[in-house]
Amino acid sequence: MFVRQELWRHMKRCQSKPAMSDESAGGRQRVLTIAAVAKSAFSGQVDDGLMKVLSQMNDDEIARVVRNDFGLLQFAQSLYNRHGFNKTKHEYICQKVRELARFILALRKKCPSFTLEDAMKPANFMNVIDAVKDAAGFNQDTHSYQTPSLALKIGHSLLKVSEILHCRALITEDAELTNSAKAFQKLYKTKWSEYISHKALCTISDLKYNKPTKLPLTQDIDKLNDYLQRSAESAFQELSQNTTEHNYACLARLTLTRIILFNRRRVGEVSKMPLKNFLQRDDSYAFEELGLSAYEKRLCKYFTRVELKGKRGRKVAVLLSPDITKALELLVEKRKQCGVLQDNEYLFAAPKGNSFYRGHDCLKKFAAECGASHPEYLRSTQLRKHVATTSQILNLKHNELDQLADFLGHDISVHREYYRLPDATVQVxxxxxxxxxxxxxxxxxxxxxxxxxxxxxxxxxxxxxxxxxxxxxxxxxxxxxxxxx
Structure with missing residues (x-):
């Protein structure tokens, strides 16, 4: 046995330790967090996979609440059962759990011994209301929230917890817990909007008034595109002549950013593109019988289309030009030589780990380097809103607008409400x-x-x-x- 504070030293030299990549090896704080999770009173009642996910959180007061509240761990287990197979969702699981933990800390300011199950009791409903307001920074004078979205998210999570407890009560035939969960759901349905969500939604709505439209400038997009093309050509030559991890990373980041910029895709969709989707791409298009123009037929032969999974499971696509396709093929060819693990399933895989390059970081980096006058506007969301807004001047037909929205991965109603901004210049x-x-x-x-x-x-x-x-x-x-x- 080892003292907890000395365990990290033993793990560094233990001959029986599992093989870990440099990314996941961690240091003293990482090992102490794993030890704290293993010490939790409820660690034996949840999956080992979930405890491994929770061990990635910072070892702070919020993490200690998560490890020692059984109701909160059940909520985390429900999220893990749904999303645990997807490694990219592990951060989302930790985020949702920490939101409820912050609520519990606010609740314990008045009732130090309260747990999440206690919050489901009807007699404590007003204490729950006060705790949510406290956690979201409600201002009694202005009737507004500092973080209105947090109040809404905590409400959705509490309703989910009540459903989890209701199911557990039915299985264990616990009549008292069944009645408490049903009573909380009734109170939530009738009173939550009155006390929480109405003011939170009003705060969000008020923040949108007279908010400047931060759309990227056309000349900034041109500067970024020219910079990416020049840099990508140089990076391609460097990796072809000298296979190093640095050259691989440069070409991967540049190619990732070029795909995001050209296709106006969400950064997460392209960053997490599976390698198999690129390798199994279909280059054959039945366009001869569609009555396309000569120019449109040439475009079908020029671009390669790769399908991938978008938001809410929607199937979306990216178009790849020949030079981008060549760059991706070179990256795939050099993966093993540049230290990419064989079980890394991502096309834009980072060496020596199971992660991928983040498109947001790449876009932010190159936007700052390209000499744009407003690099802070060159972001994925702003670029997507830019193409949707500027498309208003094209007088697109209904079916053409549907095609644009479908390519961007939107429902047509969402496209019209959120992405076709009421541009001030167009209105004036x-x-x-x-x-x-x-x-x-x-x-x-x-x-x-x-x-x-x-x-x-x-x-x-x-x-x-x-x-x-x-x-x-x-x-x-x-x-x-x-x-x-």
Whole structure:
């Protein structure tokens, strides 16, 4: 047996220790966290895989709450049963568990011995309300939250906990726990919106008013694209001539960023692209019988399409140009020589571990290096909103808009509500034409015309009446109307 504080020294030299990559080996704090998890009173009642996931958390007060609350561990076990097979979801599991642990810490300020199961009792419902407000930073004077999303997330998690406890009570035939869980669900359904979610949603809505639209500039996108192409060509030559881990990493990061930028994909979707999806790509397209133009047929022969799993399991695709395909093939060829583990399933695998290169970090790095005037706007979400917003000027048909939304991985309603931003320039330039026409009583003459068909005309009344000189400084001399014939 070893003293807990000395265990980390033994693990460094123990001949029976399991083989670990440099990434997962960790240090003193990592070993002490594993020891703390193993010491937990409930460690034998949950899966070893879950305890391994929880051992990745920082050994702080929140982690100690997680390890010693049985209801919280049951919630974590439910998440692990659903998402544990996916290693990329392990961080999400820890995040959801820590949110509830922060709630429990806030609850224990009033009731030091409370557990998550105690929070499900109807008599403690108002204490639960106060704890959620405390954890989310509710301001009684302004009736707003510092972190409104946290209040909503804690509410969803508490409802899930009540369902878990209800199922456990039914299995164990615990009538008292069954009644408590059902009562909490009833209270949540009728009172949660009144006390928590309504104010949280209002806070989120208020924060969106007059918020500047941070869309990337076209010249910044051009600078980033040119920089990536030049750097990728150099990195390709370097890796071809000198196979090193550094050259592999450079080409992988550049290629990953180029795919994200061109396809306007979510960074997580491309970063976690499985190697098998690229190797099993289908280059044959039945486009001869679709009535495509000659230019569209050439594009079908030029690009390679790879399908991957998007948000909520939606099937999405990325288009790869020939130079990007060649770069990916070189990366696959050099994987073993550059230290990528054989069981690493990701296309953009990082050497000496089972992880992958993060697209957000790569995009942020190259945006800062390319000389853009606003590199902070060159992010995945802003790029996706940029293409959705600028597509408004194309006057796309309904089926074409559906195709764009499907490629971006959106439901069409989500695309219209969240991604087609109400661009200020579009509103001022186009809607103002209609408003000015209404002001002048010209609407009957605009019948059957679109906003783009309304053209400039000179307001003759303003030109002929010198008495309107003062008002002409406050509104345009030229308003728009149709062709009067």
């Amino acid at each position: 330039a186009k809607i103002s034409k209609l408003l000015l026409a209404l002001e002048k009583g010209m609407l009957p003459e605009l019948r059957g015309k679109t906003l783009d068909e309304i053209k400039d005309f000179t307001d003759e009344d303003d030109d002929q009446d010198d008495s309107d000189e003062d008002t002409s400084e406050t509104r345009p001399q030229h308003i728009t109307s149709g062709n009067y014939g």
